[in-house]
Amino acid sequence: MKRNKETLLYGTKLLFPALLLPGLLLAGCGTGGVGAQDSPQANPPAADGQTVKPAQPDTSAGEKEADTDQSAPNTVGEGKAGADDSSKDADDNKQGAETADPVLAERAASSLQTTAKKVNGVAVVTNATAQTVIVNKQRSLPKGYEPSDLVVPDVPFSFDGPHEKRHMRKKAAGALKQLFAAAKQDGIKLRAVSGYRSYARQKTIYNNNVKTKGLEYASKVSAVPGMSEHQTGLAIDVSSPSVGNALEQSFGSSKEGKWLAKHAPEYGFVIRYPKGKQDITGYIYEPWHIRYIGIDLAKDAASKQLTLEEYFDEVNIKL
Numbered sequence: 001m002k003r004n005k006e007t008l009l010y011g012t013k014l015l016f017p018a019l020l021l022p023g024l025l026l027a028g029c030g031t032g033g034v035g036a037q038d039s040p041q042a043n044p045p046a047a048d049g050q051t052v053k054p055a056q057p058d059t060s061a062g063e064k065e066a067d068t069d070q071s072a073p074n075t076v077g078e079g080k081a082g083a084d085d086s087s088k089d090a091d092d093n094k095q096g097a098e099t100a101d102p103v104l105a106e107r108a109a110s111s112l113q114t115t116a117k118k119v120n121g122v123a124v125v126t127n128a129t130a131q132t133v134i135v136n137k138q139r140s141l142p143k144g145y146e147p148s149d150l151v152v153p154d155v156p157f158s159f160d161g162p163h164e165k166r167h168m169r170k171k172a173a174g175a176l177k178q179l180f181a182a183a184k185q186d187g188i189k190l191r192a193v194s195g196y197r198s199y200a201r202q203k204t205i206y207n208n209n210v211k212t213k214g215l216e217y218a219s220k221v222s223a224v225p226g227m228s229e230h231q232t233g234l235a236i237d238v239s240s241p242s243v244g245n246a247l248e249q250s251f252g253s254s255k256e257g258k259w260l261a262k263h264a265p266e267y268g269f270v271i272r273y274p275k276g277k278q279d280i281t282g283y284i285y286e287p288w289h290i291r292y293i294g295i296d297l298a299k300d301a302a303s304k305q306l307t308l309e310e311y312f313d314e315v316n317i318k319l
């Protein structure tokens with residue numbers, strides 16, 4: 001829709017300020033209220049950039065060889081600690097250890113710029129099944145996408161009875177079990193609140209809101225189906241009895257919320273919508289929403305204090 005057509009696709013930090021109205025920065029998970037939706041998407045996906053093109057922002061000096069020293073001060077610098085965990089100083093030294101370091105290689109392979117294609121004006125991710133897939137207000141899952149390996153994690157939930165939202169993809173579910181076990185050992189009580197959310201369920205929620213409250217309101221409080229991270233099966237909302245298992249920002253300042261923020265990366269999860277990053281992620285601070293991306297990447301992203309949009313942006317990868 002608006003101007004930055006090309007850049008929209010990539011979800012870089014440059015896009016959001018221009019695109020997001022303050023009123024759209026609502027909770028991404030829904031905290032009960034209007035049906036616990038995910039993305040307060042105001043409009044159909046705005047992303048309509050081209051697929052595999054170099055990033056457009058002026059911070060990018062080009063494609064893979066962009067000199068990003070200044071644009072990404074928080075990321076790993078050439079040859080600095082963390083850039084070469086594998087210490088396999090490979091064949092390719094031109095831009096640091098991008099091919100030698102498995103973490104950098106995975107980041108690059110999962111970059112925003114190379115993992116979406118435009119379909120009918122919408123940026124649709126091409127790596128829906130990857131555990132590094134990035135879905136947001138600019139990037140949709142393929143229509144009707146459903147993970148094939150959903151299971152129920154063996155953790156305590158905040159509700160009884162079977163429900164779709166009990167599920168996660170298998171690997172994420174196993175990691176969640178370990179995370180919860182570690183919490184318990186530290187005397188921390190966590191509860192799983194809401195995991196997988198199907199396209200169909202999101203669609204029902206969205207359409208229902210449109211019907212009862214009008215398009216404008218529905219657009220603000222509910223996600224366009226396909227753009228909820230919960231649909232990947234890799235995200236889950238977590239809370240604690242200490243805050244009534246609520247999905248509220250107060251959870252972030254509880255001892256359980258603090259424990260979660262500190263230890264989640266050790267089990268492969270990141271706090272997906274950190275405080276003060278709504279101009280990048282499109283969502284307000286959600287201390288309860290964790291996303292599985294694997295231990296190595298989660299630790300790396302957390303240590304750099306980057307959102308996943310930044311972490312998988314080529315501007316920040318090629319260092």
Ligand SMILES: [Zn+2]
Nearest residue numbers: 029236237289
């Ligand atoms: Zn959530």
